[in-house]
Amino acid sequence: MEPERIINGSFGELWEDGVHQQNVESVTAEVNIEKKDVRISGSRWVHKKVVGLSGTGTISGFKVTSAMIQKHAWAQGSRGVPTKTELISKLDDPEAFGHERVRLKNVSFDKVVLANWKLGELVTEEIPFTFTEYEPLDRIEEA
Numbered sequence: 001m002e003p004e005r006i007i008n009g010s011f012g013e014l015w016e017d018g019v020h021q022q023n024v025e026s027v028t029a030e031v032n033i034e035k036k037d038v039r040i041s042g043s044r045w046v047h048k049k050v051v052g053l054s055g056t057g058t059i060s061g062f063k064v065t066s067a068m069i070q071k072h073a074w075a076q077g078s079r080g081v082p083t084k085t086e087l088i089s090k091l092d093d094p095e096a097f098g099h100e101r102v103r104l105k106n107v108s109f110d111k112v113v114l115a116n117w118k119l120g121e122l123v124t125e126e127i128p129f130t131f132t133e134y135e136p137l138d139r140i141e142e143a
Contacts, residue, residue, distance in 0.1 A: 029057035063123035
């Protein structure tokens with residue numbers, strides 16, 4: 001292994017509905033796999049059957065505008081409809097074998113941060129979300 005090929009997250013990027021999000025500091029997205037136990041006659045092993053998938057993630061970044069409050073204003077009323085969006089995460093590094101992009105579909109944010117600040121500190125936000133599908137767009141492969 002060549003140590004310089006280890007990817008540095010400093011070159012990561014995020015787009016929401018095609019708009020580059022410059023204030024993002026970190027992104028996580030993962031698929032949780034739900035399994036049920038399956039017992040088979042004549043075996044002591046407990047086997048597993050996949051019965052469901054769920055996607056969760058978090059975006060963390062610096063507070064620059066009120067865009068999240070405005071975009072998700074539906075939360076103000078009890079009859080609003082949640083906004084769905086699409087995210088594309090890009091992991092890149094000039095010394096890596098390439099870059100990786102993943103599209104997250106049907107993204108729904110779990111909360112809207114209305115106030116979060118502390119005297120003398122940079123304001124950051126952490127916003128959890130769920131998604132129902134993903135699509136790898138570009139993969140990193142050893143040359």
